[in-house]
Amino acid sequence: METHPPGIPPASAPLLQVDGVTLAFGGVKALTGVGFGVQAGSITAVIGPNGAGKTSLFNTISGFYRPASGAIRFKGQDITRVPAPQRARLGLGRSFQNIALFRGMTVLDNIKLGRHAHLKTNVLDALLYIGRARREEAALRAEIEERIIDFLEIDHIRHAPVSALPYGLQKRVEMARALAMQPEVLMLDEPVAGMNREETEDMARFILDVRAEWGVTVLMVEHDMGMVMDLSDHVVVLNFGQVIAQGTPAEVQANPEVVRAYLGAGNVGDLRARFQAGSATAVQGAAA
Numbered sequence: 001m002e003t004h005p006p007g008i009p010p011a012s013a014p015l016l017q018v019d020g021v022t023l024a025f026g027g028v029k030a031l032t033g034v035g036f037g038v039q040a041g042s043i044t045a046v047i048g049p050n051g052a053g054k055t056s057l058f059n060t061i062s063g064f065y066r067p068a069s070g071a072i073r074f075k076g077q078d079i080t081r082v083p084a085p086q087r088a089r090l091g092l093g094r095s096f097q098n099i100a101l102f103r104g105m106t107v108l109d110n111i112k113l114g115r116h117a118h119l120k121t122n123v124l125d126a127l128l129y130i131g132r133a134r135r136e137e138a139a140l141r142a143e144i145e146e147r148i149i150d151f152l153e154i155d156h157i158r159h160a161p162v163s164a165l166p167y168g169l170q171k172r173v174e175m176a177r178a179l180a181m182q183p184e185v186l187m188l189d190e191p192v193a194g195m196n197r198e199e200t201e202d203m204a205r206f207i208l209d210v211r212a213e214w215g216v217t218v219l220m221v222e223h224d225m226g227m228v229m230d231l232s233d234h235v236v237v238l239n240f241g242q243v244i245a246q247g248t249p250a251e252v253q254a255n256p257e258v259v260r261a262y263l264g265a266g267n268v269g270d271l272r273a274r275f276q277a278g279s280a281t282a283v284q285g286a287a288a
Ligand SMILES: Nc1ncnc2c1ncn2[C@@H]1O[C@H](COP(=O)(O)OP(=O)(O)OP(=O)(O)O)[C@@H](O)[C@H]1O
Pocket: 025, 028, 029, 030, 048, 049, 050, 051, 052, 053, 054, 055, 056, 057
C-alpha cells in the first residue's frame, strides 16, 4: 500500500520512468516493452546500434509519438497522454539530433525562444498577466538567459546569426535553448555527433557541469562510447527496439549480449578496448 501522498513519488522512485513502452510504425515495431528508470540527479545514456529505436524512444518520452501500450511517468505523474508542449512545461527539456535552431536568427533570440515553453498562452492568463508580475518575469527571464550564456561561454557570439557559427558552437546554442526551458530532465539527442575531439571534451564538461551546477538530471542518446562510459551513471542498451541490457558502464561493457549487438559475434575484450578508446566510429564500423 502507498504511504506517500498521491502525486509525490517516494524518495527512491525514479524521476522519469519508462514502463513497457511499445511503439509501431505500420508493421515496423520500433519499440517493444521498453522499460527503465532515470534517477534524479543522474546522467543516464541510451545507446544501441543504428535503427535500435533510440530516437523513437526519445520522441515517445518527449511526447511527439504516442505509444501503442505502456506508460511514461514523470515525477510520479502518468504523462503518456500529455501533449509535448505541456511535457516541456512540466520540466522535460530536449535538444535534437539534427540541430533545430532558427539559423537566420541570433544566438540570443534562439535562447529566448527556448523560454516559449514557459510563456502564457491562454488569453485569460494573458489578460491577467500584466503589470508587476510581468515585469518581474521579464527580469527573471533576462537573468536566466544571462546565466546560460555565461555558463556555456557563448557571450562573444550572442548577437551572431546561428548560420555563421561552426557546428560545435551551434550544438552548444542548441543546449542553451534547451536549458532556457529550465528543465528538470535535460534530454540530449546525440550532443557530440559530428564534433571533433576538442568540441566533444568541451560538451562533456558542460554536461557534467549542468548536473553539478544546475542540478539538472540528464538523459542522453549518444554514439560516442568513450563519452557515454565516462559520463554516465546508468546506461540502457537498445537493440531492435528492446532493452537488452542496462546498468553501470562497467556492467554493460561486460555484457556479452551488448557485445553481440554491436559486433554480431562476441569478443568482449575487443569491444571493451573499443569502448575505452572512445571510438564509436570503430564500434559502428565493426557492426556494419
Ligand atoms: N517515422 C518513421 N516511420 C517508419 N519507421 C520508422 C520511423 N522512425 C523510425 N522508424 C523505424 O523504427 C526503427 C527505429 O528507428 P530509430 O530512428 O528510432 O532508431 P535509432 O536507434 O535512433 O537509429 P540511429 O542511431 O540511426 O539514429 C527503425 O527500424 C526505423 O526504420
